Amino acid sequence: MTTLGSAGLLINNDFMKMLDVYYMYPIALKNGKGLELLDENNKKYLDFYGGHGVISIGHSHPDFVEAVTQQLNALAFYSNAFQNPLQNELAELLGHQSGYHGYHLFLSNSGAEANENALKAASMITGRKKILAVKGAFHGRSAGAVAVTDNVKIRAAFGSQLEVDFIPIDSLTGLYNQLITKEYAAFIIEGIQGVNGVWEADSEYWKLARLLCTQTGTVFIADEIQSGYGRTGEFFAHQHYGVVADIITTGKGMGNGFPVAGTLFHPSLKLGQGMLGTTFGGGQLACASAIAVLKVIENEQLLSHARQMGEFLLKKVNELPLVTAVRGRGLMIGINFSISGKRVRQLLLDDFGIITGFSDPDTLRILPPLTLTLEDCERLIEALRKTLTKEMLTSKEQKAGTLQT
Numbered sequence: 001m002t003t004l005g006s007a008g009l010l011i012n013n014d015f016m017k018m019l020d021v022y023y024m025y026p027i028a029l030k031n032g033k034g035l036e037l038l039d040e041n042n043k044k045y046l047d048f049y050g051g052h053g054v055i056s057i058g059h060s061h062p063d064f065v066e067a068v069t070q071q072l073n074a075l076a077f078y079s080n081a082f083q084n085p086l087q088n089e090l091a092e093l094l095g096h097q098s099g100y101h102g103y104h105l106f107l108s109n110s111g112a113e114a115n116e117n118a119l120k121a122a123s124m125i126t127g128r129k130k131i132l133a134v135k136g137a138f139h140g141r142s143a144g145a146v147a148v149t150d151n152v153k154i155r156a157a158f159g160s161q162l163e164v165d166f167i168p169i170d171s172l173t174g175l176y177n178q179l180i181t182k183e184y185a186a187f188i189i190e191g192i193q194g195v196n197g198v199w200e201a202d203s204e205y206w207k208l209a210r211l212l213c214t215q216t217g218t219v220f221i222a223d224e225i226q227s228g229y230g231r232t233g234e235f236f237a238h239q240h241y242g243v244v245a246d247i248i249t250t251g252k253g254m255g256n257g258f259p260v261a262g263t264l265f266h267p268s269l270k271l272g273q274g275m276l277g278t279t280f281g282g283g284q285l286a287c288a289s290a291i292a293v294l295k296v297i298e299n300e301q302l303l304s305h306a307r308q309m310g311e312f313l314l315k316k317v318n319e320l321p322l323v324t325a326v327r328g329r330g331l332m333i334g335i336n337f338s339i340s341g342k343r344v345r346q347l348l349l350d351d352f353g354i355i356t357g358f359s360d361p362d363t364l365r366i367l368p369p370l371t372l373t374l375e376d377c378e379r380l381i382e383a384l385r386k387t388l389t390k391e392m393l394t395s396k397e398q399k400a401g402t403l404q405t
């Protein structure tokens, strides 16, 4: 309803509402511990989605809660105008645990920003403006990140002047023909494509890309925002192929729910003061969260744990009925069925309180916290087995019914 205010201005008395841009379940979660979540009606859920691959060390991990609480009581934030020793501690730990010793870390707040800074920096350094990206890629929703994302539905005319070429993830010839031209500032590729349904380039593709980037002076950017931080059993997924990237971007699991992202630069990639910057990037709370995550990953040996749990899941999923394809590594798994994956996801939620993820076209996506137990894995497999067996029997009965009538 609109009324006339005292200063003669029209006032809209409706309540402000959220912009309705997300597909949401009609469930509000209020508590989390490990993999277990509780909704406002105290119904329990088991989290095999990690809030989109964000919860790396489990909900409310005690070390995380303690570190963040201590930092909150000391100093929540001060800007990059002053020294922040926590940033150095985080960079040191990250270099040590990822094997990217000597790299330089730029901190920001989201995956899109990490990629935006990587792409911009590559262009600043090479003086080139075109980017080479991979078909099916998702790199975020800011102008540069969305331009290298292979989905026209989420692009706007604004930013459409950015020059990007897309190549298939499985064609060495396609890769060679484009990258050999020396026209690209950067080649950007996800460690494993997540939003596209868990697809990875093979080892030869990664090695050829590395070779050509070096030969042509193209910056090699590995987007590890979803596949990084131990999720696949290596610190970064591209390390399975034995290649080294010039720039690596991280986000999601880095802060276990606290918004923090990073862009790691090879030391030869020089940027002058003032060339990159952000107000919130690398604030004290963000650093405390990210440090706590790295310490837990190391203390609890979550890389090897993710590998073991992933091997178990991949083996067991492959034995289930109606499964037509299983892809992935460690705890980043995509599953296709001969029935709708969306339906399987809904049944897991409705009948077993198990939360999973989804990717078009019709892939069930598993991105649990790395701290999950064998028992959690068995619960998922048992729920899938029951769901798929029931669906298979129902379909058989329906078919038999159709034949009889």
Ligand SMILES: Cc1ncc(COP(=O)(O)O)c(C=O)c1O
Binding pocket: 110, 111, 112, 113, 115, 138, 139, 140, 141, 190, 194, 195, 223, 224, 225, 226, 227, 251, 252
């Ligand atoms: C591989 C990859 N890159 C970038 C992003 C964007 O991250 P954010 O949503 O934090 O901006 C995502 C998010 O899903 C992602 O999966």
